[in-house]
Amino acid sequence: MLSLVDLRTRLSAGDLSPEGAIRLAQEAIAAREPEVGALVCRHDAPLVATRGPLAGIAVGVKDIIDTADLPTQMGSTIYAGWRPRADAAIVSRLRALGAVPLAKMTTCAFASVDPTATRNPHNLARTPGGSSAGSAAAVAAGMVPLALGTQTGGSVIRPAAFCGVAAIKPSFRLLPMVGIKTFSWALDTLGLFGAGIRDVAGALALLADRPGIDLPEESPTGMRIGLVLQDFAGEADPEAVEALQAARRAAEALGAVVTDLGLPEAIAEAWRCHPIVQDYEARQALAWEYAAHRDALTPLLRAQLDAAQGLTAEGYDAARRQAHQARRMLKDVFSEHDALLTFSAPGYAPAGLASTGSPRFNRLWTLMGVPCVNVPVPGPGLPLGVQVIARFGDDGRALAVAAMIERGLRAGV
Numbered sequence: 001m002l003s004l005v006d007l008r009t010r011l012s013a014g015d016l017s018p019e020g021a022i023r024l025a026q027e028a029i030a031a032r033e034p035e036v037g038a039l040v041c042r043h044d045a046p047l048v049a050t051r052g053p054l055a056g057i058a059v060g061v062k063d064i065i066d067t068a069d070l071p072t073q074m075g076s077t078i079y080a081g082w083r084p085r086a087d088a089a090i091v092s093r094l095r096a097l098g099a100v101p102l103a104k105m106t107t108c109a110f111a112s113v114d115p116t117a118t119r120n121p122h123n124l125a126r127t128p129g130g131s132s133a134g135s136a137a138a139v140a141a142g143m144v145p146l147a148l149g150t151q152t153g154g155s156v157i158r159p160a161a162f163c164g165v166a167a168i169k170p171s172f173r174l175l176p177m178v179g180i181k182t183f184s185w186a187l188d189t190l191g192l193f194g195a196g197i198r199d200v201a202g203a204l205a206l207l208a209d210r211p212g213i214d215l216p217e218e219s220p221t222g223m224r225i226g227l228v229l230q231d232f233a234g235e236a237d238p239e240a241v242e243a244l245q246a247a248r249r250a251a252e253a254l255g256a257v258v259t260d261l262g263l264p265e266a267i268a269e270a271w272r273c274h275p276i277v278q279d280y281e282a283r284q285a286l287a288w289e290y291a292a293h294r295d296a297l298t299p300l301l302r303a304q305l306d307a308a309q310g311l312t313a314e315g316y317d318a319a320r321r322q323a324h325q326a327r328r329m330l331k332d333v334f335s336e337h338d339a340l341l342t343f344s345a346p347g348y349a350p351a352g353l354a355s356t357g358s359p360r361f362n363r364l365w366t367l368m369g370v371p372c373v374n375v376p377v378p379g380p381g382l383p384l385g386v387q388v389i390a391r392f393g394d395d396g397r398a399l400a401v402a403a404m405i406e407r408g409l410r411a412g413v
C-alpha cells in the first residue's frame, strides 16, 4: 500500500517530486483498477501543486462528494454525468493543502446498501464492503495513499476492516459535510482511509487543522480500555472474536488495562433506534429522487425508502430522545475508560458481491457521534479489523490507542 507518511517523508527530503508521487498512484491504478474496479472516473493529466503539506498526495474521493472538475454521480443512474458547480468543502480543503483529488471512487447508490461492482483486492470473489467501497479498495490495492469516505451506518469502518486498511470515522461534524449528498443529516460523517493509523492521523490533523490530533511521540501507557462485545447486535463470527482477543492481548502487553464492559440497556436501546433516525431522515433527504425517479432507484434502497414511508414523526422524535439519553450515559462510560475496543465487522468480507455486509457493530457509534478507528489485524486469512472508540471530540486519543494496538499486533505480542 502507499503510505501517506512515507510519501511525505520522501517528498520533504526531495527524494520524490510531487509529479513523481502522483505518477506512482497513476501507475498503481493502471495496474490494479482493471480487476478491482474501485474508480468511477479520474483525471489523466491532473494539475499537480508543488506547495503545501499534501503536495503530491493523490486522493480518492467517494462519488457522493461534489467535485467541480469531475462528475459526481452518487452511484446512481439518476445522476449520470452530473457536474456540480463547486467543490465540496472538504475537496477545497484538500486542494488548499496541495493534494490532488485524482479520482472519484465507487459508492453504493446514495451511500446506502446496494452493492457496487468493486471487488476486494485481497480476494476478488468477495465484497470490499460498502458504502465507501471504492475508497477502501483503492487504498488496499495501493492505488492512492488517502481516500475519503462517509459513514451513516458502518460505511467507513466496515469496508476498512474487510480490505485491511486503517480508517477513521471522526467525531460527528469534525469535518464539514457541505457539498456532500445527504442521506441522514443526524448521522452522515466524513471519514478517511489510509495504509496505517499514522497515515490516517496525519491526514485528519491536517484536514481538520488540529495538529493535536496527530499521533504523540510516545505511545500512551496505562490506558483504561473497555472491551465491548455489543451482544445486543448479535454474535460475531469466530475469526472476529479471535481478532478482538488478539487486540486485547496486544493492548495489555503494552501496558493497557482492558476490562470486559457491558453497556447500559439505554445504550443498547439506542442501537435499535438508529434505523428509525436514519430512514426517517433519508425519506426526506431523497424525497425528490423517490418522487421523480423511484423506478431508477437501486432495489435495496427503493425497498428501504418504501418502508420508510410508514415511519412517524412521533417515532422519530422518540428515537432521537433515546439517542440523546444514550449519549449522556456514554459520557459516564468514558469517565471510567479512555477508550472502548469492539468489533469492526461481524467477520471476514462476505463471499460474492451481493451484499456489502452488516453495519450492526458500527451503527450505534455513528449515532453516538464518537470517533471510531479501524485497526487492521494481521493474520493468514482475509483481512479483519477491530474498532477503537473514544469520547466525542477526543479523536486524537482514539488514534493514539489505535496506533498502540496496531504496533502491538504488528509486533505479534
Ligand SMILES: NC(=O)CC(=O)O
Residues within 6 Å of the ligand: 111, 112, 113, 130, 131, 150, 151, 152, 153, 154, 155, 156, 356, 359
Ligand atoms: N452509509 C452507510 O453507512 C451504510 C452502511 O453501513 O452500509
